[in-house]
Amino acid sequence: MKNGLVLEGGALRGLFTAGVLDVFLENDVRFDGMVGVSAGAVFGCNFQSRQLGRTVRYNARYCRSWRYASLLSVLLTGNLYGKKFCYRDIPDRLDPFDLTAFQEDPAEFHLVCTDARTGEAVYHRCGGESREELMEWFRASASMPIVSRTVKVGGRELLDGGISDSIPLRYFEGLGYEKNVVILTQPADFQKKKVRFAPLIRFLLWRYPNVGRILLERHTQYNAQLAYIHAQKTAGHAFVIQPSAPLNIGPIERDPARIREVYEIGRTEGRKRLAEVREFLK
Numbered sequence: 001m002k003n004g005l006v007l008e009g010g011a012l013r014g015l016f017t018a019g020v021l022d023v024f025l026e027n028d029v030r031f032d033g034m035v036g037v038s039a040g041a042v043f044g045c046n047f048q049s050r051q052l053g054r055t056v057r058y059n060a061r062y063c064r065s066w067r068y069a070s071l072l073s074v075l076l077t078g079n080l081y082g083k084k085f086c087y088r089d090i091p092d093r094l095d096p097f098d099l100t101a102f103q104e105d106p107a108e109f110h111l112v113c114t115d116a117r118t119g120e121a122v123y124h125r126c127g128g129e130s131r132e133e134l135m136e137w138f139r140a141s142a143s144m145p146i147v148s149r150t151v152k153v154g155g156r157e158l159l160d161g162g163i164s165d166s167i168p169l170r171y172f173e174g175l176g177y178e179k180n181v182v183i184l185t186q187p188a189d190f191q192k193k194k195v196r197f198a199p200l201i202r203f204l205l206w207r208y209p210n211v212g213r214i215l216l217e218r219h220t221q222y223n224a225q226l227a228y229i230h231a232q233k234t235a236g237h238a239f240v241i242q243p244s245a246p247l248n249i250g251p252i253e254r255d256p257a258r259i260r261e262v263y264e265i266g267r268t269e270g271r272k273r274l275a276e277v278r279e280f281l282k
Contacts (some may be wrong), residue, residue, distance in 0.1 A: 002032040003281050004177030005047075008168050009038025009142070009162045011251035012187035015259060016243055019266020020183055021047040025261035027274060027280070035123075035168050037161040038067040040183075041111035041141040042174065045103065048109050051100040052058060056263040060256035069252050080251060087135040091134035099131050109176075112161030112168050115139045116150045119210030123171060144251070145211055146204050155278040164213055167225045181277060182229055186243035191226070192219040202282035239280040241273055 004188060007017055024030075025047060038043035044053045064067040067085035074080050091097035102109070122166055133153065140151035140158035141232040150157045165171065172180055195201060198216055205212035214221075230236035249262050 002177045004172045004175075004180040005031040005044075005269075006167065006172055006180050006182040007035075007036040007040030007044045008167050008184045008186075009033065009040045009160070010185035011039055011189065012249045012253050012259070013055060013247045014039030014043045015059065015137075015192040015232075015249070015262040016185055016247055016266035016269070018043045018046070019263040019268075020051055020241055020270035021266075022055075023267055023270030023274060024277075025050060025276035027054050027177075029274070029277060031107055031169065031281075032113055033110065033172070033175070035172050036141070037112045037168060038142045039163070039185075043139050045097070045102060045109065045138065048105050048107065049098040050105070051101075053129065054095060054097075055104070056260060058090055059165075060259045061095070062090065063256055063259055065256050071252075074147050078149040080144060081139075081142065083139065084123045086146075087139045091135060092131070097131075097225060099134070103127065110172075110282065111137060111141045112165050112171070112213075113137070113151075113156075113158040114161055114164040116157045116159045116208045116211055119208075120212045121158060121161065121165060121168075121171075122154070122158060123168070144267070145200075145208070150208075154273065159208075159211060163211060163218065166218075166222050167229060169225070169232065173232075179237060180232075181239045181240075181241065181280070182241060183248065184229075187243050187245055190246075192222040194219045203262060207224055239277060241269060241277075242270065 046054045066072045067082045069081050073082050088143055109126045111124055134154040136151055142154055142159045143151050144160045167202050169180060169182055195216055201215055202212045229238055233240050248261050253259055
């Protein structure tokens with residue numbers, strides 16, 4: 001029986017996930033494989049490379065830089081999160097990502113993107129890529145529509161994986177992962193609401209009409225995924241960790257203290273659920 005780890009995205013709500021994962025690292029809780037979406041992939045890779053504290057460290061250190069995340073970056077580069085600064089400067093030299101440790105870890109690492117032309121989910125198992133190509137896969141998984149350019153990698157034009165498969169539990173179960181720890185970034189009573197301003201969404205995504213269509217229907221798919229996760233939890237096949245209240249942090253945060261606060265919420269929840277996780281994974 002294979003044990004899996006499924007990580008939802010949510011931009012900087014992913015700091016909650018990072019806090020939980022660092023508690024797992026400190027207590028040697030390991031999995032046979034993991035799949036991350038958007039921030040779940042970009043932050044979750046540090047669990048695979050066993051770099052304790054890296055996620056909160058670079059977010060807190062560079063959150064005030066326009067090159068990291070800003071509307072100015074959108075205007076100048078087309079990307080909310082700076083392509084060069086976030087996916088070259090930080091992982092290559094400012095706070096190096098340990099590619100060797102990531103690739104040598106025996107656990108599988110999967111991520112989810114969305115094909116910008118078809119709107120379909122693209123699942124990619126990482127392994128053997130160059131540093132530059134791997135970072136492009138991470139960037140693609142986290143490239144939010146409208147405020148990001150598409151990423152060309154793997155022979156496709158890709159956007160954020162959360163568009164097409166926000167919580168890929170079914171995907172991992174299909175690969176044979178029978179027991180899965182699912183980390184969500186919204187509280188238990190959360191239900192996604194229908195997107196407003198439909199004509200504006202269609203206008204802004206006129207080049208990618210399938211992405212626009214899915215975004216307008218995404219609340220239905222997302223809420224169905226939550227219902228499925230709840231059913232799997234009840235059946236004993238999934239273990240869910242999520243914040244007890246809304247995290248109230250957006251995709252841009254200039255206050256390092258707030259970044260650390262969300263991370264600490266994750267650490268607190270991780271410590272609280274640690275014994276239960278160990279028991280579930282037996």
